Structures are given as structure tokens and as C-alpha cells.
Amino acid sequence: MAFPSTPLDVLVELQVGGTWTDITADTYTRSPIGIECGRSEESVRTNPAKCTLEINNRSGKYSPRNPRSPYYGLIGRNTPIRVSVNSGPSFLSTTGATGSGARTPDAAALDVTGDIDIRVDATLDNWRTTGVVPSVDLVGKWSTTGNQRSWMVQSRDGKPHLEWSPDGSTVLQADATVMPVLPVSRRMAWRVTLDVNNGAGGWTATFYTAPTIAGPWTQLGASVTGAGTTSIFNSTTELKVGDATNLTFAKPTGRIHAAEIRNGIGGSVVAAPNFTTQTPGAGSFTDSTGKVWTVLGTSAITNRHVRFVGEVSSWPARWDVPGKDVWVPIEAAGILRRLGQGRKSLDSTLRRRIPSHSPLAYWPCEDDEGATQAYSPIKGVAPLRLTGGWTFGQDDTLAGSSSLPAVEPGARMRGTVPAPPAGTMQWSVHMLYAVDAAPASDAEFLSWTTSGTVRRWRILIRTGVGTVQGFAADGTQIVNATVGVGSDVFTGWQRLQFEAEQNGANVDWSLFWFNIGGSAGGFSGSVAGSVGQVALVDTQFGASISGLRVGHLSVLPVGDGTDGNAYRDADHGYSNEPATDRMERLAAEESATVALAVFNGSVPAASEPLGPQRPASLLDLLQDAADCDGGILYEDRASSSLVYRDRRTLYNQAPALVLDYTVEGEVGPPLEPVEDDQRTRNDVTVSRSGGSSSRAVRSTGPLSVQPPPQGVGVYDESVTLNLGADHQTEHIAGWRLHLGTWDEARYPTVRLMLHAASHLIPAYLTLKIGDRIQIANPPSWLPPGPIDLVVQGIAEVVDQYTWDVVLTCTPAGPWTVGVVGDAVLGRVATDGCTLGGAVSASATSFTLVSSPGPRWVDSATYPSRFPFDLLVGGERVRVTAITGTTLTQTATVTRAVNGISKAHAAGAAVQVADPARIAL
Template sequence: MVFPQTPLDVRTELQIGGVWTDITTDVYSRVPIGIECGRSEESVRTNPSKAALQLNNRLGKYSPRNPMSPYFGLIGRNTPVRIAVHGGNSYLNVTGQNNSGASTPDVAALDITGDTDIRLDATLDRWVTPAGAQHTDLAGKYSTAGNQRSWMLQERRGRIYLEWSANGTAILSATSTVAPAVPPSRRMAWRVTLDVDNGAGGWTVTFYTAETIAGPWTQLGAPVTGTGTTSVFASTTVLKVGDATNLSYSKPAGQIHAFELRNGIGGTPVANPDFTAQTPGAPSITDATGKVWTMATNGSIRNRHVLFHGDISSWPTRWDLSGNDVYVTAEAAGTLRRLGQGRKSLDSTLRRRLPSHAPLAYWPCEDSAGATQAYSPLAGVTPLIVTGFDFAKDDTLGGSGALPTVAPGGTMRGRIPAPPAPSTVWAVCMPYRIDGTPPVAEQEMLSWTTTGTARRWRVVQSATATHLQCYDAAGALLFESGGIITPDVYGRWVRLEIKATQSGPNISFTLRWTQVGGGSYPVSDAFAGTLGNLSQIDTSFGPGLPGIRVGHITAWSADVITSAYESADHGFTGETATDRLARLATEEARTVALSVYTDPSIPTTRLGSQRPADLLTLLQDSADADGGILYESKTDASLAYRDMNSLYNQTPRLVLSYTADGEIGPPLEPTDDDQKTRNDITVSRASGSSARAVLESGPLSVQAPPDGVGVYDDAITLNLATDDQPEPIASWRLHLGTWDEARYPTVRLMLHAAPHLIPAVLQLTIGDRIQITNLPPWLPPGPLDLLVQGISHAPDQYTWDVELTCTPAGPWRVGVYDSADLGKADTSGAQLTSGITSGATSFSVTTTAGLPWTTAPGEFPARIVIGGEEMTLTGVTSSTSPQTFTVVRSANGIVKPHSAGAPVALARPVVYAL
């Protein structure tokens, strides 16, 4: 990628009346645009991104309340703005709309009927279609019109999907056995091969991923096979990328960089458009095979690279004394700012979930202290009239706000509307909890009325048994169940569930106790009668039930209790951090979009119950518990999350040389201070136990100087699922807080002086690893490994400065089983038996603690360090201390003599990931 150095094509657009409008000519260059995103070096949470720019307002265009402005009524608070640079690599822009992509006409070369190899390279806004939406088209030669199905490539539930037809009508398909891990850069290449005859009487589809279409390719999951050989129909339909079929599937949004279709697995390309080297705006292009690709109505070749996407919340107009210089100093902010302004708590998980399943009646009972009745959020359902209810007393049900306790003899009565359509089933559910001594005599637990033969239904329960009693219209006992042995339902939250069904002349029922987060215990029976409809909850709690707590009482005309309550009743306790973030984003799709970057095969931290809180707090609490980074997308108004696992053992996204002209701008200054030092850490689980980790010895320990640095303590409460989680998290945070390395808070790049860096810088994402080589002699030997925590841009006509806010990447280098570099455990203590010269290649080492060093040949070579000099250890002799080490000196460019007693250690001892 080469950008013209003078001038830089920086463009600013406002979304005016729903249309992106270029306002670049009104943006003053006298004050360079400033863009900041990510988090500051000392912050543990991401700050809202922001952009500052100055607009020419002499004509009053950017005064929202000026009726003479052409934008009157179209701009105002939170008007979307984006800032981009134009130049360098192009791409096929796809918008998520129909007719978005490119196509080439059918020719004989595209009519592959045998083995097929399909490859796609893209940077998409969403690699995983949101829940409830259709699967996403990516490429295909596929049309249902006239049965012209050949094949199509799609994303389905995050996995790669291939569908093909042997005759244009009947279809076969294969889905990758695992989902690919979407990288934070959002760029990924997918490859699918179809072996139509695998030699075993069947077909095989194999899936691969890579960083780009250039490879190398890594197989994704296991191959998928089917019985019987197959073929691919030679349809006459066009070949498309983007909007690839005539079906109503979702369409991709983002950038498509390249596509390949090969005849045979690894065979000759028959179509291979490379969109990266095309002229922006070109209506058509020709690929290397001679195929002409035409852009669709909503597809185009572009070279716009977005640096910032946010909202302008205010338009302050200023002017000089002459009144000739009138301008708006606008500051835009990202999505986090907007989310941080609203502090309304989301309802409890039960309150959010249950209405979506269409109950006939629902009373959450989450009313405030002092309430005299229980509100219903359902239209047409009157409040639950109660006596003896003391609201907002118990908050131990994970999926609920605080619920009432009920005094002995308390009552509740509420009308249940008739079902909208005739039904042969109804159900009632009441979560409850009884602590203390179970009642000896039977007590009424729940009672309701119906319009059927059994007008009144009662559940009465004692410490050992339960009866279901049904009475007719005259009040006579119509049916009583035998004594049902009550399961362990005391001292915990339980759902009491009753389902009844009309089964011919009989009413069949199931009485069920479901422990919240535990087992379920059903009992079924039947008696003669007509079911009728539910009409009223009418319960007088037995006087032997002191302090029973109840809430989220529902009535239904369908058997949906399990699906309605399951997991929501305990607030999704045990849900992983990434699953919770994705679920919240789906539930709150009108408020925020969020992409999760994780390896689906590696589970993230399990969380405790989701309590009522505002959306941003819930999102950030999930990120805090997992230890990953929640940040804003720079390309659209969405959030992104990269889990902690994605920070381990990264390949550098950007490699810089200190000595290369223009790659590193001044100053590159190490900071050796105590800003990040934490050597005494306590981690507590919300509503649970805690654990403490302390570094007792070493240069950053709690010992007083010079043996340590003194106590730097910290304490944090996290929303974790179980009490065994705080201990490893405390140890990991201690590892991060006692990493003994200088900080390089800022790395400055001057892209106008080193334009070859621009492609990699544009791909940088918060949390990426960078590396600086060829460090000057006054700094410790490199390379210098850093994690990017924040990115600031200052693009101007003739300069483009970028500042990267960084922290050390070293603590995120963790152990890998059987790795020669990352899989070796250090000894507990070793030192030189006697001093050595700068030329010594063999010397004696004494073990001072723990076991001696291994002598197994397979463990070498290994990297050791003595006094800052790294050496390559090629062998150890003697199985007891002292031992003889054979080395190659100066592995890191340093060589010097060392004194007797100098510590000997592995240069990269294994670090156990959380």
C-alpha cells in the first residue's frame, strides 16, 4: 500500500438526514483533526473514543437551530460522523443490502462439476449473523429460479457452510465442525474444498482458515463426509461474491479483498478477482483469468479506511471580534459515551425473559418496599392484590430483583385473562423459598380457580408430603392426589409448576418441583373432568409457612414454563463472559451492536448472576471478570470485545525498527516507576468468598527496600460464578502487577515519513502486540514487546502522526505444552558456583532450592539468563548439584563476565495462563 505523501486525502462525513455527506471542504486544517481511541496506559477500562475538529460556520450551516442552514432539522445531538483516509489498497465494499457485491457471467470454465476449491478473503463488520437473522451469503453460483443451484458459501451460526446440488434441485450441505475464531482485526480468509469422490464411496468437505487468501491455510475442525459420491451441477447462473443468491439471506457488510474459485482441490484458478489493486469507483474489473466482474448496485470499489466513527453531541459556535471568522469546535465521541450517559438499570433476567413467552398473567413481585400490591407488566392484567407481603426483602434469587416475604396467613389474588384462542392446556408457576424448619402440618402453598369441572385447585405441602386437591363448583372435594413425597425443596429457591391438559374425558396434570439451578421432580396423575380456562390466582398461605418468599408468578395457556424460566431464574449463573456479552447485545440490539472476538473452543470466565444494572455496567462487569478488553469499533457505531485468551502469545501485528528512517518518532522513553505495581491483591466474588495473592520475595515483593518495594495492595470484587475462581484470578493479577520491566507508555509513528507502515497501522486493534527491534545501545537489548492499549491519530494535509499507548506484552507470554520456548518450568533457585569470564562456554551451577536442572537431551537447547546476558544452554551434565552447563554465549547481544553467586534462571520460564 502506498499513500500519496502530499497531500493526504483525509475526508470527513456527517450522516445528514440518513445520508453520509462529505463536509471535508468545511473542515479547517489550521487545527489538525485529533482522534483518540482505546484506553490510557494507567486505565483498566476503555475510555470513550473522541475526535476533535473545527468546522467553517460563516454561513451558519452547522448551527442546528438556524432555520437558514441547509441542514436545519437534520443535524443536532448525536449526529453521526466518520473520518477516513483515502488511498492505498482498495476493496469491494459490501453494505449488507441486496444487490451488494460483484458478479461475473457464466462461462464453461466456471461450470466445475468435480472437485472444487473455494476461497474468500474479507474484513466483515459481522462474521457471525445476529441471533434471529438469516444466515449470511458470501459467494455462490446459485439460484433457485429454474433450479439453477450449483454451490453457495455461507456463514451459519458462526460456522462455515457449503451447500451444493448435483442436479440443480436437490441439495447437499456440510458445516464446519467448529466455528473459526474471528480475529480482532476482523480480517479472515475462508477456504472450502469439496472432494466429490473420496475413494471410500462418499464425498468429503474440508474447511480451512488463514489470515489472508495468501495463506498458509490451517484446517478447521474435522473433515465432513457423506455417503455416496456426488458432483456439482453446471448451472447457467452467474457467479457472485457478496449478495450471492436470490434467497432472502442476510448479506455481508464490510470489505471483500479477494476471491478464488479453483477447478480441483489446489487446482487451476478459474476466477480470482483481487479487489485490492483496483481503481476506486471502477464499474467493472477484469481478474487474472480474464473474467469481467461487474459491481452490483450497492457494491463498489473503494479505498476508504475509517479512522473514527462516532457522534457529535454539541455544536458550539464561536467567532472572532470582527465576526468574519465563525467556526464550530466540534468534539465527537464514540458509543461508550452515549451508553455512559444513560443509567437506567435493565430489568432482572426473569422480568426481561418471561413476557417474551406470552404468559396470560405475570406478577414479578419486584415492587419497592412499602408497596401494597404487585404490579403486572402485561397490558390488560390487573395488579396482584396482596396482604401480609413485605416487599423488597429478599434478593437471593439470582434472576430477580428483591422479592417479598409473606407473613403467616398472607394472601394474594389476581385475575387471569382468558386465552386469546381456545387451548387444551394451561399451566401455573410460582418460584418460592422457605428457610427454617419445614412445616409439620400441611399448609396451603398455592391455590387458583378455573372455569372447568375442578373450579378450585390447591397445593398443600408439609415437611414430608404434598397433596393436590381439586374442588367442584359447590365446594365439594372432587379429587385429591395421594401423598406425594416432597423432594428437598427447603432452604433453596424452587419453582412450583403445575401443568394440566385435557386428555379425552380426563384432566391430566403434572405437579413439578424444579430446584433453581438444579434438578426437577415431576409427579403426574389424572381424573375425570373438563379442563376449562384459568381464571384467578387466589391463595391464602398457610400459617405454618413463616417468611415464605415468592415472586415471578405466571399463568399460561401453553406448556412453556421450562423454556421461559430456565437459566433466567438464576440470572444465567455459570454463563461465560463472551456468551453473556453476545446475549446482552442481542437483547439490546436497538441500543448497541457488539462483536465478540474469541476462540470458541476455549471457554472464557464463568460469571455469576446477572443482576439489574445499566447496560454498560453489565457489559463492563463481564469484561472485568474475564480480564479482556471492551472497546469501540473505529468503523461503525458498535462495540467490540476481545477476550483474555486472545491476548496470549500473539504474533506481532506490527514490527518496527528503531534504526529505520522515520519508523519511530521521538521520544521513545522508558518509564521505570511503580504506577502498575501491585504485590498484594485480594479478589472477591460478589456475594461469595475471596482469595489473596502476595509476592513475598523478590525485587517487587512486599518486603521493605532493598529486599522489595514495600506493600502495594489492591482489592477488587468480580461477578464470578463459584468460590474457587478468585484464587487463580488473584494469582494472575499478581503476575501482571509484579512484572519487572520498564514501561514505554507512548510509541510515536510518523506515517508521512514512513508510509510503508500505513497498511499495518490501519489493521492495528486495541490489544494487539507490536515489536520494536534494533534498539539503541543505551536501552536493554530487544526486541521490545508491547501491547497496544490506545491509538491516537492526527491526520493533516502533509503529516500523519500516530501515537500508540502501550504496556509490556511480556506478562502475556504464557506456557504452551511441549513448546521448546514456552513449555519449560524454571528451578526454584540456582547460582554460579564460581565466577566466569566473558568467553567461558562451560561452567558450574549450584542448585540452591528445589530440584537440580534436567539432563534429558530432549530438553535442549534452552535459553538461560545470568546478569542480563542470555545464553543458549545446549546441555547439562551430572544429575546432582553442582552441575556443569555448556552454553553458547551472547544470545541477546550482551556478553560480560559474571561473579560467583550470580543467579541462573531460564530466560523464558513457563507462565501458567489463567
């Protein structure tokens, strides 16, 4: 018997000494487990998830400082905890570890050498990954050992990727031409077919996607073709899913539901591991084709769904007076709590970026105002020694840096550069600078010594001229090259980049100027001799330089093509970086602190461009990006990681969960609509940090700034966002006004009693923050039609026989936006329409008067545009035809589409039931 007739299988685990340990038996059932995640309102940042429960501590096992406890020294502050339930179909859990997944031995039926059809169905956290080769193994018959390559399918940079070999050694490959849309559920089925002889002297690979392996399949982009017919090598290697190759690609993390291999496109099935039908805990099974599959490594067949992962920050001991009842009331929290506790700002983007490129020496010069030397973050590099007038912390106008020093004319800097790795035959020197004006005479901007033929290099700049000088060990000048320079090298922040490399018997050198965010040009030359190594940066700034500021001086052991990457983009703080790109980059840079998955729906459409990344805490930087883009940043329920749901994934969603008010348990009491002003904002000003602003005001309508009864009065809002450009403020202000003046009752909470409606459990287990839900058949005292909502937060109470869920919701209506060409979402209303005469409750002909126009489409000219729905006085009518081509027209209608049929007076307002709204 299933839940609720039998107890719900709840598992509570602590990570003790790095191992997940079952403590369910010690978890009291007298106090249900409470779990909360998400946010309470659309405009409020997400709160840390939390889980409350009580643990039996009569033995003192859960007293961290009790030496009698078997967990002594193994539990304490921020001990990981997770809560899960067994429910629904099984799946193969994949941990991302090498050797995880499942395999079946090679067999004659698997030796497909011609056309092949490969399918896999998975829910993954890492459909997209980073790295030199951003690939994730999925399924394959592929081993490089002994050249036993047949074929493999991967996710490469988020797209299906096929590789195969005709001889076990040579590799051919094809990639899908477009990126698939990643559902918020993260579940996708991919299908790849290879036609080894397409009849035109070549081969063809075609890619498909589907919601599950059951289909329906939709072709992904264009087919990929190659010259020459091909074949697939008959290797002896095993067939594997998960860790599908013996290579060092990333391995899938999440769930694999099924896979299928066919001999021929749409041909006979030769392997079909269906993990959804297997017994949880099984170590092996036989698929429908007779293949025996073995579960590998850290993978497992399970139907366990994690409801909470967090950390126990404290272990408060409680007991009754006799000491017979001893317990620990735990309130665990998600990772947002810890991230919110740490308020240390991340360093500037340059300070973070340059050390990752292994500089031989680096001095940021971001020291505080009273500093007398410039610290180096590179181990083994002494501080930069300074003489003359140096005043730190004077200029914070460089977007990629913290405040930098002002330097007086004639001041000096000296910094020793450690010896580079043996064999290094090229190097580069970089410095950022800004001046008030161009020097009238030659002025030294940068100079350094080397062990090469040119012992001292100097860069001099004056109005209109840049000079590179080089001197031999005896002081003889052996390089003297000049180039004309424009005023742009004296305007704003600049980067000097000088490179030298050995080219036979010569030293090739190049000097470049980079306006921050672009190039100002450069020139190059060559001199006989050896390049040597940079030994000392020794610069005395010219006496004619006015208003000099400098910073981020470095020596890098690489030449042109890679060293510029140490500064590029970071020097302007990644200005205009899309919000989702910034979040993914930050998560990659701070991978030891947080993991982040981004769901941005239609990947080709960029998220909102951001302004420069200034020093701030990691959580603030992530949340600021989310605020600019308008999506939801929340905690993943199944892991200690964050999820960002892009704003566009909230548009025009299909309902993830449909409830029926008339079915017992599906909608528990109370379901209470609220008509209030909690979310009303009818006067919105959006400003760009360091830039301009825009204002949007609702001047007419029931939620306008007009005083009652014409409106509700002024509800103003002013926000400052770190946007990339001023023009963004107008669109964002309009969108926030749209959200703040949506005229609909709120249903703040929806209760599900899963113990009374257990058939909802499978759909509920896949429900995500930001998903759309609907409640069908509401009671007659509420407005007709389904109640349409977006889930903002989830709270659940779990015990053996009760599973109670409360969803915090906001209206879904504002997120239904226009789609050009769509029969429903692409329809635009006239600019005002009324009934030309009164109609009875049964009339099927309406006179429509449009003023000032345009008119409605007529069915004779535009038959494909019919039918469509209109709203009149709360009644939804379906227009099947319209006659007339003037502003007064006659419509034939079907009444009571939403169950309402009533008489309407002449002059009653007529509007499109689902008008197209412009999305942000």
C-alpha cells in the first residue's frame, strides 16, 4: 500500500566526518519536520531556506563537545543535513564523479556500424559546464585504450555533440547548430541520429529534443552534413551511460531516466536501460532487450527526492526536569544564511583577474591612503618601493579597480621581479595610467631592466609622440623608435602593454596603448640579441607629467595573444556583461564558496547588461545582477547551491501543477483572495548607478495615481540598479509599473494536502520556485475561470502520515506577454471600443464601436484571425465573425465562454480577453 495508507518514507541524514549518515531513527515524530524555501513576495529578496526538527539526544550523541558521543569531533557548527522522501518512479542518480553511471558489456547487437539512433533522457544540474573543452559525458561506446572508439554523445557547451570513429582511431564529430532551451525542471531528452550514407556522397547527423524519451521529438536546428560516406567502428568496449568515456570530460550530475540505442534511424532497439521501472537500491537489472546493466561507483537507482539541504549552525541541548527526555531542537538553514553572514567585499575585478594568469610580479596599488609602499598579492614578490610624492586612495574612477594613487612629477617606483620558469623566452610588462593632460616634453612613463641584450627599456610619451628606448649594458642606446600618438592616449584611463619575445637571433618587441574598453593603437620593432628576463621595474616618472594616477603594474611570462586577457574586460569591471554571464562567472571564480545553476530559457537572448562590477560581497553581487534582470535567485532544494531563474523563463509558462478546487485535498483551506495595496506601485523611478533615470506613471485606471474614486492615489517607488546603459531604465521602469499596477486579487497562499491527494505528489516533486500553477473550478463566489498563479515560496510539514504544503503565490497574469504572430498572444486591441447598443443575456450579435480606432479585423478579409475572445462586463465571449470595415462593426459571438452570461448596456467597454503585452 502507498502513502498515506502506509507511513511516508522520510530520511534524515547528517554529514558526519564527510559521510552521509542516517539519523532518521533519532528524529522525533512528535514534532513534524518543517521546511521553508523561496521568498514571501515577488518584490522581496529570497530568504534563506530553513528546516526545523527535533532529535533524540538521550545518549548524548548530538552534543558536539561530549567525548562519549561517537560523533565527537565530527559534528558542530554548519554540519550539513538533508531531508528526503521516497516517492514516484526511480532514476539513476549521477554524482558527477569519475566512474559513476551504469554499463553493459559489449555484445554483437551493440556493434552498430551503419546508421545509428541514440536517445537519452536526463535531469541534470550540468547540462552546461565550463572548461577548456566544456563537455559532459552522457552515453557512449568509447575508449581510447587500444583505439576502441565507436561513438559517444555529450553535452558540449550546452548543445548535443556526437563523435564517432570509422576505424577506432580517427575521430569525426558533429554539433547541434542551436542551443536547446533548458527547462526550469532541467529535464530534457536528446536524440542524435547518424546517417552514414546520405545518398549525396556524405553523411548527415540530425539532433532532436523532447520533454522525455517518450517524445514527441522536435528537430533541433539544421542537420549537419559532411563530405564522404562514413561508418562506425566495431569496438569491444562496453556501452555506458553517465561516465561514458575513459576521458577526463565532466561527468553528469543529476538523474538519468532512460537511454535507448537503435540499429538504424528509427530502427530496432538494441539497448534500452529504463531506470524509471527499476527497484530502488538495485545494483543491476536486465533491460527490455536482454542486456544486463550494472550500476557503477557512486551512482544508485533510487526514487529518493531531496526536500532540503542545509547546515546546522547550532546544537542547543534541551531536557525535562528528571532528565529522562533529552533532545536537540534543530533549525538548519540553507546556504543563503552563511553567504549573508559573510559581508566581506570581493576584491576589484582586476585584483581578482590578474593573479589567475600567473604573473611573475604584480602590484595592484589599491592600498589605503596612508600606505608608503605597494603590496603584492603574489607569493615571493616584495612590495613596490616608492619615493617622491605618492598618495594612495585618490582616484576610484577606473571601473575595474579600487581607488588608486595620485603620483607627483618625478616620483619613483622600484620593484624586483623574481626569476621566471626555466625556458621562458617571452614576457610582457603592463601598467594602467591616467593623466590630466599630455606632457609637453618627453616624459618617462615606464622603465625596467632585464638580463638580455637590452638591459634597460624605457617608454617615453609627449604630446603627439610615443618613444621606445633600449640601452645595452654599457649604456649605449640600441633602440630608439617613435610613433605618432593621438590625444586618446591622454584621455581617461589607459593601459600600456609592452611585449618582447625571442625570434631567432633577434628580439621582437611591441608596444600597445589600450583605452579602457578599446584599443588606441601601437607599434613594434626588432633588435639583435637575446630577450633575457625582466629583473627590476625601476621608473622615475617624468617631471612634465601632470595629474598622474597609476595602478595594476604587472610582469607576465607570456606574449601577445594571452597576456592581454589578464586585463581585458576586467579593466572596465566587465561593463555591459549580461546578468546571467556575470552570475555564472562569479560562481566559477568562487566555486569553493558557492555553486550556481542558471536557467535562462532561450539562451540566445541575452539577459540585462550590467554596469561595472564594483567591490561588494558575493551574495550582493549575485543579487544585484538578479535585481537588474528581474529574475529569481533562490536555493536549490537538492544541493547546497543557488539557482538563478531568468525573468524570461517566467513568461507564458505552461502550468506545472493544475489543481481542482472541487477535488478533496487538492486545495486545502483557506483559499482566501486578498484585495489590498501591498504590491501597488503606480509611480516608478528607475535610476542607473552613476547614470540617468527614467520615470513611469500610471495616470488613468483603477490603480492610477489619481485620487479615489478615479484611482488609488500615489504609490511611488524609486530604485537604483547597476545597469549597463541609461536607456535600460525606461524599459525597466515600465515593466515594474506593469507589475505594480496589475489589477487582480492576490491569493497569497495555496495549501496542498498531499496526504489527502497523494496523486499530486509526482507533479509536486518537480515544482520549482517561479513555476506557474492553476486552480480550476473555483467556487461560484469567486471570479470565473482558473486562478492563475506563480509560486514564490514553498513551506511543507512532513511526518509519517501527513504531508502538508503551503505555496506562497503571486498572480501569473503579468507574466503573460505578447508573441508576434501567435493567434492568442499576438492579438492587439483597438484603442478603445464600446458596445453600440444594449444586448440581452442571450444575444449573439454585438455592435462594436471603435474610437478613435483602429477598427477590428473583419472575417471576410482576415478569416485566419478568427475566432478570438473579448471581455465585456466580466463575461468572456468568443467572436466567430465580424462584418463591416468602418469603425462601427457587427460581431457574431458565442456567449458565456467563462460561464458568465448577462445583459450589457450600450457603451459598455469591450476589450481583448488576452491582449498582447510587451515584455521587458
